Amino acid sequence: MSDGTPREYYSQYNTGKTDQTIAAANTLIERIIKNGGEVTNEYLMKIASKIAFQNVNKDRGGTVDFGNIEGGPFAAILVKYEYGLDKNGIGVGKPTIIGIGANHVVPEHDPSAHGEMSCLRDTTKRLGHSDLRDTVMFTSCECCPQCQAAISSHGVNKVVFANNRDQAAAIQFSDEEQYRHIAEMDKYMSNVNNLGNKDALIAALGVHDAVIINKDGEVLASGNINLDSSDPLESLASMNAIRAACKKTEGFHL
16 A cells, blocks of 8 residues: 555454554554654554544444445544654654544444544553553544543643544534533533432432433433543543443433
8 A cells, every 4th residue: 555554454453452453553653764754644644544444344433324334434543752742742753652442332332432532541441541641642533522521631732633523524423412512511400409309319329429310210320430440431420320321221322
C-alpha cells in the first residue's frame, strides 16, 4: 500500500488483543524513522482511520447501514512522544502508540463505548493508571461531550480529529441530543424529594449508589462506585448503573 501499511494490518485489530495492532503500528513507525522518514499527523490519523474501517467490516460498531454492512466508523489511538510536547502541544521525537480503541456500543450494549472511550480504557488498563498527561489522541471523528469530558479528566493534552460532528450526523451519528441535554441540564435533573415515589427511591439508594428506574417506578438496574478501577467512568455509580441497564435490556436507548 502507498502509505507503507501492510495489508494484513486490517485483520489485526481485535478488541481483546489490542497489543497485536499496537505492536504492528509501532513497528511501522520504527521502520519509517529508521529509513529517515517522518511520521506525520496525517500518517497517525491513517492508522486511526484504518482501525475504524476494520471496525465497520467486523460489524462491531453502531447501527448505521452502509450497504450490506453495519458498524460504527469510529476509532482512536493515543500517542506519546519521545521528548514530550512543546509549548504548542506539538509532539517532539518519535511517536509511540500506547492505546487504541473503536466503537463497540452495539455489541457490548454500552452507550459509553465510543472509539475514544475504548481507547482510554485500553490505555489505562495497559498502564495501570489513568494519568495520560503529555499525550495526543488521534480520532476519526470530532468527540462527543461524553468523550470530551473523559479525555479531559484523563489529562490528554490534545485531540486531532478527521471528520466533524456535522459529517457524523450526515451518516446518522448525531451528538446534538447530548449537546441539548447539557444546555438544558436543569430540565433533566430533579431532587429525589420532588418525586412521587421518593420513599422507594431513597430505600433503593440506601443499598446502591445509583439506580435506573423504569416507567413503572421499579428498579431496572443499579450501580455502585468502583474506586479500584483505573477508568474514571467505571468509578462512577451512575455510569455503572446505565451500563448495567443497557446490558439487561440488550439495547442502549433507555
